[in-house]
Amino acid sequence: MKRFAYELNESWKIGVAQMRSNKTRSILTALGVIIGIVAVTLMGTAIAGIQVGFDKSMAIFGDDVLYVSQWPWKPVDDWWNFRDRKKIKTEYAEPINRIIAATPNSNLVIAVPTSSLLRSVKYGQSEVSNVLIRGTVSDYLITSTFEFKEGRFFNDVESRGGANVCVIGYDVADALFPSESPIEKSVLINGQPFRVVGVISRQGTFLGLFSLDSIVVMPLPAFQKYFSAKSDSDILVKVKDKNRVAEARDELTGVMRRVRGLPPEKKDDFSINEQQALKSTLDPIKNSIAIAGLFVTGLSLFVGAIGIMNITFVSVKERTREIGTRKALGARRRTILLQFLIESTSLCLVGGLIGLGIAYVMCTGIGKAFPSFPIRFSLGLVLVSMAVSILTGLFSGFAPAWSASRLDPVAALRYE
């Protein structure tokens, strides 16, 4: 054991000396590993960032809210069966709530109708297009997770009366009111003025695809008065206990069948969606992106590893006589194997550290330049990168080190 430690120490010294004496060669060879580690590390940070963004996006939906919709939140093969379903109507909310109230120990809390479409919003000369206009009731707050930057949500009276009031998302406020408060100002949607009573604080994007802050929420009666055509409606149902979503889901299915008056032999003509189902649909996509990304960047690391392997073979060739001498002086096979393994590994480790440093600087730079870009640099990533560098060194050094350890001492000593 002690001897092993001495040999290890000796090998490390030789490795460092070797790197020093062949600076240019070592740097050029390590460059492959540096680039590989930079690529893999950046990809790792991006994947971690995507994961965080994904979780954040999912949280928007709430893990205790069920969505009654026409379409399920997953790809379907028989889309025609869903196309012909009856639309979900906002009026369902009322009978659903009545049934919930009448059910003892119901797993459901409340049903909230929503209806949405895309329109432009104007204020003075400014205009924002493709804003999600959503009509709902004041109880919408119960099912959502957002907070207010300014002002408030519309109240019960405004909700029932269908007052021309609205709450606007962060992006809309930012675009239309860059230098003033939007509260009590009137924005124009479809030529109709709506008084702003609140601004929702920043929600970010959904999977980086579209902004969740480009939204205007208004009382449902007002929405129906001006935008009823071509809108899509959902019913949001809050669940009492998020650990019993499955039971709540079954209960809601029964309720919806009653509301729709479906006879027992007929299939459901609606879909009940939840965050978890969406997650399990999107997870494989996210994972395959991660795997593909790591594979491609892993290839660059592999090329770097081949460079190390090549230079280690050269090093073995150049130092054949030295290997012979060492063997004559009593170096065992293991010692020689270890020496070259450590040489290649230390080269990879140095390359990996440099690569990690570069990746860190790049990450910080990207983070500063694009704050919304999901990128995460973590200690775990550093450890993984180091482990990958070491493994790369062992992998690429093994074949040359093995061939060195097998050299015949007589032939090695005679080698010119």
Next chain:
Amino acid sequence: MSSPIIIDIENITKDYVMGEEIVHALRGVSLEIRSNEYLAIMGPSGSGKSTLMNMLGCLDTPSSGRYEFNGRDVSAMSDDELAAIRNREIGFVFQTFNLLPRADSLRNVELPLVYAGIDPETRRERSASVLREVGLGDRLHHKPNELSGGQRQRVAIARALVNDPSIILADEPTGNLDSKTGEEIMGLFEDLYRRGHTIILVTHEADIACHARRTVRLRDGLIESDDGDLGGVGIVPIEGPLEADATAYR
């Protein structure tokens, strides 16, 4: 009064396959070498002396025959067992010195001790003391390229001595040196011999071989002549010129 046998070779042969034909480098050599002998192995190139040296140095194993080193059968040992024997029992001195170019004298001499698993402190002490013995006390931290040829060979001799081996095996130790430096190195060997070391010289130069007390001549893979008494040579009387050589290097 005969000293113990270190090397006992009986009828060893070594065959190589070279291309299509088989080369019989050794055709049946028997040799006994005792402790504190000073022996020269001579012969023209192709006589098998390098092959015999490789056998004696446990760098290679014979095709047939028996080889006992300090009573242990070497001919059937594994690579790693042979490495251990080389490390502890044999000190090599090469024609081309074979020092590690980037290591200083001390680290070069330390190397066999590293492989023997000696702790760093003892390693340092022993290496420094052996270097002082060969007259390089003031060159401990010089790298080979900062030393003269004679000094390099002395570092190599120190390296051969550091593990206190049973034999010192020197392959043309003066081949790369001018004659004056060569004589100095031979003086050093003479001194080592007088202190009780066992020395085997492999050379084709008669004026180098004449420093030895016993000469074994090889020709065509066989021993042509052996002027030593196989019954036990021991210490032979010291001759005049050698005395001078022994002190010349100081």
